Amino acid sequence: HCPVGALSERDDTEQFFAALANPKKKVIVQIAPAVRASWGEEMGLSHEEAEVGKIVTALKMMGVDYVFDTDFAADLTIMEEGSELLRRLSEGEHQYPMFTSCCPAWVRFMKSQYPDMTECLSTAKSPQQMFGAVVKAYYAGKLGIAKEDVFSVSIMPCIAKKSENILPTMNDAGTGRDVDLVLTTREFVRMLRAEHIRPDLLESTPFDDPIGEATGAGVIFGVTGGVMEAALRSAYYLVNGENAAPDAFQNVRGQEGWREAEFELAGKTLRVAVASGLGNARKLVKALRKGKAHYDFVEIMACPGGCAGGGGQPIKDGLEQAECRGNHLYFLDDIANLRFSHENPAIQALYKDFLGEPLGEKAHHLLHTDHTAWKMPRESE
Numbered sequence: 282h283c284p285v286g287a288l289s290e291r292d293d294t295e296q297f298f299a300a301l302a303n304p305k306k307k308v309i310v311q312i313a314p315a316v317r318a319s320w321g322e323e324m325g326l327s328h329e330e331a332e333v334g335k336i337v338t339a340l341k342m343m344g345v346d347y348v349f350d351t352d353f354a355a356d357l358t359i360m361e362e363g364s365e366l367l368r369r370l371s372e373g374e375h376q377y378p379m380f381t382s383c384c385p386a387w388v389r390f391m392k393s394q395y396p397d398m399t400e401c402l403s404t405a406k407s408p409q410q411m412f413g414a415v416v417k418a419y420y421a422g423k424l425g426i427a428k429e430d431v432f433s434v435s436i437m438p439c440i441a442k443k444s445e446n447i448l449p450t451m452n453d454a455g456t457g458r459d460v461d462l463v464l465t466t467r468e469f470v471r472m473l474r475a476e477h478i479r480p481d482l483l484e485s486t487p488f489d490d491p492i493g494e495a496t497g498a499g500v501i502f503g504v505t506g507g508v509m510e511a512a513l514r515s516a517y518y519l520v521n522g523e524n525a526a527p528d529a530f531q532n533v534r535g536q537e538g539w540r541e542a543e544f545e546l547a548g549k550t551l552r553v554a555v556a557s558g559l560g561n562a563r564k565l566v567k568a569l570r571k572g573k574a575h576y577d578f579v580e581i582m583a584c585p586g587g588c589a590g591g592g593g594q595p596i597k598d599g600l601e602q603a604e605c606r607g608n609h610l611y612f613l614d615d616i617a618n619l620r621f622s623h624e625n626p627a628i629q630a631l632y633k634d635f636l637g638e639p640l641g642e643k644a645h646h647l648l649h650t651d652h653t654a655w656k657m658p659r660e661s662e
């Protein structure tokens with residue numbers, strides 16, 4: 282919180298209710314992985330009680346037309362980012378590693394602090410933005426409606442996502458914005474209260490089809506190390522044609538701000554690192570630039586603990602909840618029917634029916650971005 286009250290939290294819930302009241306709009310909502318581990322905290326629900334299906338029910342009670350799981354797009358991100366990693370490895374040694382790009386605060390940090398390394402960021406969009414592009418460019422057609430008539434909303438653990446969706450590069454479906462509105466977990470909880478919805482009385486409703494199915498690999502995107510672990514599961518499959526054990530890459534788990542591990546992949550030793558918190562990110566990048574650290578693939582999340590500890594999550598003064606929420610996401614992965622992104626039948630169908638191949642022409646247009654194609658505010662002054 283700003284100590285002098287000069288800053289106040291932006292509330293976009295009015296725009297959401299305005300879209301619901303517009304009969305011309307189909308309102309489609311996606312729910313990020315980390316939201317399911319936190320939304321019940323302010324409502325007095327345990328993790329077991331705060332099922333994600335109850336969020337679906339509540340949104341439908343408010344009048345939302347379709348509700349999907351951002352975890353689906355997390356699986357899609359893995360297909361693209363894992364393929365990008367393998368292509369990069371096949372090119373031989375690089376001075377710097379490939380960095381994940383799904384955290385918009387980290388992308389901004391890299392662009393502003395180390396602009397000469399911007400091109401080391403994966404070009405894969407974040408799951409939020411992949412989902413937005415797929416909803417408008419693909420799902421609107423499935424519904425038989427114009428993509429301009431879709432109002433695409435995301436519920437995120439994150440405040441930085443509110444600046445990601447308005448980037449000029451996040452308009453690949455050609456409607457102005459691929460994601461029209463970003464709401465935080467806190468805003469969602471406020472809407473529940475405003476609508477007098479009692480979560481303890483809700484039943485669970487499944488996500489809508491056909492882009493509502495997700496794997497455990499998508500769920501762990503919400504915790505530090507989760508993107509790395511999910512990517513390694515699928516990269517191993519793409520190289521070897523068979524799966525490793527689902528937990529084979531769990532050495533990247535943990536809450537330490539900067540962790541590293543090595544795995545054998547494609548006949549070589551893959552050196553990976555995971556950092557969360559921008560102070561740790563700076564230390565890691567400085568070590569790379571001084572030649573004191575050498576990695577092939579690095580995951581960075583701006584918030585300590587990853588999105589589970591995101592800036593849009595419920596706040597309990599003096600109590601850090603990221604680890605506890607992250608553990609719940611690992612539990613959900615552990616009990617998931619599918620734990621590998623490449624085994625998600627909805628993802629396989631999307632590539633077969635619409636996208637073609639990972640890194641193919643259509644996937645490149647809709648699911649990747651050019652981080653150098655927009656300027657930081659100070660640069661554009």
Ligand code: SF4
Nearest residue numbers: 384439583584588591
């Ligand atoms: Fe947003 Fe924080 Fe997650 Fe980055 S780590 S995407 S800033 S919630």
